[in-house]
Amino acid sequence: xxxxTAPGFVPEARQETLTTADGTPxxxxxxxxxxxxxxxxFYLVAPLLFFLLITFGWPIAQMxxxxxxxxxxxNYLPETSAAIANWTADEVPGEExxxxxxxxxxxxxxxxxxxxxxxxxxxxxxxxxxxxxxTARDLDEMQAPYREAFLQADxxxxxxxxxxLIKRETRILTPAxxxxxxxxxxxxxxxxxxxxxxxxxxxxxxxxTAWMSLAITGLCIALGYPIAHLLATxxxxxSNLLMILVLxxxxxxxxxxxxxxxxxxxxEGVINDLLVWSNIVDDDGRVRMIYNQIGTIVAMTHIxxxxxxxxxxxxxxxxxxxxxxxxxxxxATQFTAFTKVYMPxxxxxxxxxxxxxxxxxxxxxITPALVGGESGIFISNLIAQNMQGTSAQLKLASALAxxxxxxxxxxxxxxxKLIGVDRLKFG
Amino acid sequence: MRENGVAGNGAGDSxxxxxxxxxxxxxxxxxxxxxxxxxxxxxxxxxMLGPSxxxxxxxxxxxxxxxxxTHGAIWLHEQRIDNVPPHKRGIGMVxxxxxxxxxxxxxxxxxxxxxxxxxxxxxxEERVARVLAMVELPQFGDRRPSQLSGGQQQRVAVARAxxxxxxxxxxxxxxxxxxxxxxxxxxxxxxxxxxNLGVTVVYVTHxxxxxxxxxxxxxxxxxxxxxxxxxxxxLYEAPENAFVAQFIGENxxxxxxxxxxxxxxxxxxxxxxxxxxxxxxxxxxxxADRTTLSLRPERVQINPAEGSLPNVLRGKVEEVIYLxxxxxxxxxxxxxxxxxxxxxxxxxxxxxxxxxxxxxxxTIEDCRALDA
Numbered sequence: 126x127x128x129x130t131a132p133g134f135v136p137e138a139r140q141e142t143l144t145t146a147d148g149t150p151x152x153x154x155x156x157x158x159x160x161x162x163x164x165x166x167f168y169l170v171a172p173l174l175f176f177l178l179i180t181f182g183w184p185i186a187q188m189x190x191x192x193x194x195x196x197x198x199x200n201y202l203p204e205t206s207a208a209i210a211n212w213t214a215d216e217v218p219g220e221e222x223x224x225x226x227x228x229x230x231x232x233x234x235x236x237x238x239x240x241x242x243x244x245x246x247x248x249x250x251x252x253x254x255x256x257x258x259x260t261a262r263d264l265d266e267m268q269a270p271y272r273e274a275f276l277q278a279d280x281x282x283x284x285x286x287x288x289x290l291i292k293r294e295t296r297i298l299t300p301a302x303x304x305x306x307x308x309x310x311x312x313x314x315x316x317x318x319x320x321x322x323x324x325x326x327x328x329x330x331x332x333x334t335a336w337m338s339l340a341i342t343g344l345c346i347a348l349g350y351p352i353a354h355l356l357a358t359x360x361x362x363x364s365n366l367l368m369i370l371v372l373x374x375x376x377x378x379x380x381x382x383x384x385x386x387x388x389x390x391x392x393e394g395v396i397n398d399l400l401v402w403s404n405i406v407d408d409d410g411r412v413r414m415i416y417n418q419i420g421t422i423v424a425m426t427h428i429x430x431x432x433x434x435x436x437x438x439x440x441x442x443x444x445x446x447x448x449x450x451x452x453x454x455x456x457a458t459q460f461t462a463f464t465k466v467y468m469p470x471x472x473x474x475x476x477x478x479x480x481x482x483x484x485x486x487x488x489x490x491i492t493p494a495l496v497g498g499e500s501g502i503f504i505s506n507l508i509a510q511n512m513q514g515t516s517a518q519l520k521l522a523s524a525l526a527x528x529x530x531x532x533x534x535x536x537x538x539x540x541x542k543l544i545g546v547d548r549l550k551f552g
Numbered sequence: 553m554r555e556n557g558v559a560g561n562g563a564g565d566s567x568x569x570x571x572x573x574x575x576x577x578x579x580x581x582x583x584x585x586x587x588x589x590x591x592x593x594x595x596x597x598x599x600m601l602g603p604s605x606x607x608x609x610x611x612x613x614x615x616x617x618x619x620x621x622t623h624g625a626i627w628l629h630e631q632r633i634d635n636v637p638p639h640k641r642g643i644g645m646v647x648x649x650x651x652x653x654x655x656x657x658x659x660x661x662x663x664x665x666x667x668x669x670x671x672x673x674x675x676x677e678e679r680v681a682r683v684l685a686m687v688e689l690p691q692f693g694d695r696r697p698s699q700l701s702g703g704q705q706q707r708v709a710v711a712r713a714x715x716x717x718x719x720x721x722x723x724x725x726x727x728x729x730x731x732x733x734x735x736x737x738x739x740x741x742x743x744x745x746x747x748n749l750g751v752t753v754v755y756v757t758h759x760x761x762x763x764x765x766x767x768x769x770x771x772x773x774x775x776x777x778x779x780x781x782x783x784x785x786x787l788y789e790a791p792e793n794a795f796v797a798q799f800i801g802e803n804x805x806x807x808x809x810x811x812x813x814x815x816x817x818x819x820x821x822x823x824x825x826x827x828x829x830x831x832x833x834x835x836x837x838x839x840a841d842r843t844t845l846s847l848r849p850e851r852v853q854i855n856p857a858e859g860s861l862p863n864v865l866r867g868k869v870e871e872v873i874y875l876x877x878x879x880x881x882x883x884x885x886x887x888x889x890x891x892x893x894x895x896x897x898x899x900x901x902x903x904x905x906x907x908x909x910x911x912x913x914x915t916i917e918d919c920r921a922l923d924a
Contacts, residue, residue: 450618451651453638455665469655
């Protein structure tokens with residue numbers, strides 16, 4: 126096959142020994158000459174790279190580590206941890222374990238760390254905190270053998286579940302928070318089981334976040350595609366005006382926009398008033414359009430729409446009208462010309478828009494929190510709940526956030542495999 | 553498209569495409585096309601030539617169906633088509649930048665018009681192979697258009713416009729993006745394809761040499777009007793008005809006023825600088841009419857023998873440019889300093905130097921008295 130794009134013929138002998146005038150191999154010389162350029166490029170991005178490492182990379186690594194880091198028992202009850210290693214877990218541990226526990230308590234009382242260990246155990250077995258703290262307070266009056274003394278002080282020390290937990294939690298790294306984040310837990314025997322149905326919430330939230338984000342992405346495509354096309358084909362002056370309208374949501378505060386939706390959609394709001402006024406619904410039948418999934422979907426579609434329109438627009442702008450004309454002149458109907466020629470050419474923009482909108486959506490927090498009510502909140506809202514207030518469970522929040530992060534990365538990877546991220550056009 | 557029914561009546565000179573009183577306006581205030589009447593014969597290569605904004609592309613787009621006519625009718629094959637959507641007209645078209653679909657291979661591009669016509673797979677393959685062979689790119693079917701050179705893309709574009717065997721092919725400045733050498737080569741290739749297939753071609757260009765090289769007839773557009781419609785030789789040698797004379801080829805212009813008509817074949821013109829010239833009346837009426845005299849640079853003789861030519865003026869050489877096959881000499885004549893004479897670079901022709909003066913002579917027939 127005659128290949129016109131192939132480079133010209135080069136004699137083989139010359140090809141192997143390409144050197145510069147002073148005899149250095151050409152490749153080495155080229156690399157050397159480009160090194161300085163590369164170094165300068167690196168210096169240019171170094172401040173940002175450094176900033177990102179400190180403010181983004183490091184915290185994320187920290188968060189991920191914390192979601193599996195479990196130091197309390199091992200660090201604050203070190204002797205107990207060592208002594209319990211040989212325990213067979215079928216009867217109350219022997220004196221050496223209790224003695225170790227007594228020494229750990231003694232140390233813990235001096236360092237004021239015993240409370241942290243107690244709190245950690247208490248999270249799994251409610252009441253364990255008072256057991257540990259109560260006995261620790263009376264430790265001064267106790268004497269060996271500690272096994273009898275402890276059991277005498279509180280019969281709960283005979284609880285096998287308590288000791289099993291201690292043994293399990295001597296591990297520095299634990300999957301416990303991930304199990305919790307996916308609605309699993311350890312049962313009394315230390316096996317992984319589903320949590321009771323009433324406590325199951327996170328998996329449901331992950332699924333809801335996923336399908337609502339999909340719905341929002343779908344709506345953004347349906348609304349954004351025609352607008353982007355219009356923007357790309359209208360004369361410049363008109364399209365500029367339209368572009369300003371598209372960008373307007375960007376320039377308005379998120380809270381202002383969201384409260385505008387509340388005014389519009391609430392049961393005493395503008396839309397319901399209009400519906401009642403025009404007798405489409407009666408006064409008792411006012412439609413609930415906010416503080417539920419509808420509210421979240423409507424408000425988020427509005428907010429994320431520009432992220433769909435802009436990449437689409439930038440791609441459509443580059444498609445000359447002659448392609449459609451060519452397709453039509455070749456005998457294609459308007460519909461065929463669109464599906465076979467125009468649509469495939471907009472794919473890089475469409476894919477970029479989908480990626481942007483979907484990834485932004487699954488991590489969205491403020492809008493679902495404001496207009497989502499009970500049924501329209503996302504997983505981010507639960508992450509936030511677990512980070513603040515008295516019931517804060519930072520490690521659970523970390524685990525949830527890490528799962529979300531991994532989901533996004535997997536999605537990105539799949540998208541890359543499917544479409545090729547280097548082909549995407551973000552703007 | 554052949555399957556469109558209504559067989560041609562076979563008569564070579566009956567109008568195959570006919571524009572009938574066609575007018576076009578974009579804004580409702582100005583006419584881009586002013587009352588166009590044009591008949592194109594079957595199998596003809598007709599070029600629409602004109603400066604940008606002259607209406608030639610609009611005209612082509614109306615024929616293709618991408619622009620509506622504001623008034624008038626367009627007939628193709630005795631069928632009125634100005635209300636038929638473009639995909640039903642069955643007209644092949646080659647676009648300015650080829651408009652090859654970048655997400656399809658060359659073969660897929662060529663198969664596209666056949667696929668949308670619901671043709672069978674085997675026949676599509678056969679036709680694609682045949683048309684690729686015709687444009688001499690048989691092994692390029694699996695390439696993407698972006699992997700081809702400009703000339704190769706051009707050939708694919710032509711092949712795609714022909715693969716569904718239309719009787720009429722439109723070309724909208726198809727060679728504009730190619731370099732000079734390739735352009736000249738492609739001109740001949742397109743011309744040969746036209747001759748071999750016998751299709752009717754309507755070709756739009758602003759390049760007059762391209763128009764002269766390729767066409768059976770050329771329609772010169774300006775200002776929404778066809779200024780002249782004739783064969784290339786007539787267009788060059790007998791321009792009917794000042795615009796055509798100036799647009800086609802190089803042209804010396806002298807301005808003056810008609811003194812008197814001498815029969816049918818001669819008019820006496822007094823130039824603004826005072827000299828009197830005998831010229832061929834083309835579109836001047838009579839005495840006191842303003843006129844532009846048009847004279848081709850290669851028809852001017854330097855220092856003619858005394859009395860051998862009816863018109864002789866004296867000129868001063870301003871500039872001499874060496875161009876290989878001829879020497880382009882700019883002179884100041886009759887008050888204009890842009891009078892060009894082409895002197896062949898061969899023995900027997902005088903060579904002039906800057907600052908010299910010379911006598912310049914020409915015949916009555918070569919000096920056409922046109923509108924002002």
